[in-house]
Amino acid sequence: MKLKQLMNNFLQDFLNKEKIEFRDWNISVNNKEGYGDYSSNIALKLAKILKKSPIEIAKKIADHQNTTKNIFTISASLPGFVNFHISDIYYQEILDQIINEAENFGKKKKLNKSANVEFVSSNPTGPLTVGHGRQAILGDMVSNILTWNGYDVTREYYYNDAGKQMRVLAESCYAKYAQLIGRDVEIPENGYVGKYLDEIAKKIVDRYGKDLKDNNSVFRDFTEKEIFTNIESTLDSIGIKFDVFTKEGTFYKNGAIKNVLEILKEKDLSYEKDGAVWFKTSSLDKDEDKVLVKSTGEPTYRLPDIAYHADKVDRGFDLIVDIFGADHIDTYPDVILGLKCLDKKTDHIKVIIHQFVTIKKGGEIVKMSTRKANFITLDELNDELSSDIIRYFFIMRGANSHLDFDLDLAKDESEKNPVYYLQYANARISNLLKRYDKEISGDEEIDYTLLKEKDEIALIKLLSEFPNKMEEVSHSLEPRKIATYLEDVAGAYHKFYGNHKVINLEDLNLSFARKKLCEATKIILKNGLSILGISAPERM
RNA sequence: GCCCCGGUAGCUCAGCUGGAUAGAGCAACGGAUUUCUAAUCCGUAGGUCACAGGUUCGAAUCCUGUCCGGGGUACCA
16 A cells, blocks of 8 residues: 555656656556556556657656655556556565564554444344355455454344234244144245244243233244344354344334334325335336335335335444345345435445345256245354355455356366365464474574565565555445455465475575464464454364 | 446456557366475466457547446435
């Protein structure tokens, strides 16, 4: 980051001297050989304004007085790029910084800012499926990213304990109970039929006996509690814990929902039609109006969601992140609109929508629905795969791409999984460091300038980009980018390792410098993996 | 109907706030193994970036249209 600032300052200095008013340039990492480490398009952009050829401008910039020659030199190349050649010394010195700051390298200081990340938020109507798993892991990593970047993060789980779904669940549970004790009761239409309900029904028989009537609250409360306990233990097994659980029922009890309706009515943003209450979204740039309260008197999900979000905004977070499945794609804009109508701040709300997961099992795609019982649970996945692999698989694809999770492949070819590639690099280093201590006793003088091989510089260059990477990810909130970066680091390390001997009794100074490079690499791998919640084993 | 996502090597996908010769893994083929852990490395081969226009000095990337695939959605959430 400091480096980029120096390069920007240099360009700005040139512009100042030439009295040119201009901002729209960028500096990007350059992996092409012979064109330096970083390049800027500034001359190409300036060409039009100055009405001169880009290469002419680039050359002029390259000739501009550079007060930081020990850090970089500048050249121009066709069609008009300005190239920065970073000196080896700059990179070599970064190693010192990485090793000194260790687990804090690239980490932001506390910002004194708070963030709320809402995810999973699955209603307790059944076990978590692999679809929830994707969201759970995405949310957890996004939370980690924010924490790393200085936010005080609250992980929140919101669920509906009051709506129609829970009523249907209770009815389904009663039907299972009744069937178990010989009463002739059918599972309601659109009811839940999963096996987990049989087990719960059995528990109810054991605990409460056979005389319960269908309207007994046990069927709702006990079932909810059972399922919720199961959900929490599932999440726990992949290393996820929440700070706050919020129930929809709260907003009925405290009047918040009623309040939303009243405000909308006052502002003439709602009306009654066909026995339902409608949200006048058509007057707010929407194609059609949406229902807030059904003709049955039950609110749709929109209404409590608006009340809930208003509550989150009122709690004063500096950043609110909502992670939803693709089924919310049409609905969250209504919630945001609702907030605006209530005069709530909304520009600090980030919504991450992720596409669904399909599971391939035995070459066939399993279509999942909680209601029909043909889903694969997160627990089942967890039984067969390690938490590390599950975590990695779920973020290998961008959130808005469909994820085909091939179960057989994940199991059978688990040794080819990229997560091992990362972990292996770490294990290799760990082993090497142990070996080093055994074979070479006592430290030599540190001389980082001995690290001038191409593979060494390339590795350090990558390591030095870690803080930039984390900064970038704090805005994009894409954990996958960390994974991709770490794969690059591991790759560069394996390459270095393959081509150069670290322990060399003939040259202890070089050995020591290389050992330090290994240590720095390990720090970066560990820091990155810890944000992903993936372990960094010492041995494999 | 409306909305979202995708179409890049044989396969799975990166790259998409426009930049130099489009990358990686797997699969294929050839090499490195008395190893500082080969779960690795080196090399070869593999491409009309779905298609057609447009904007630009410059397009896989931005805009428009078309085709193909996946998904969501209606007083269920």
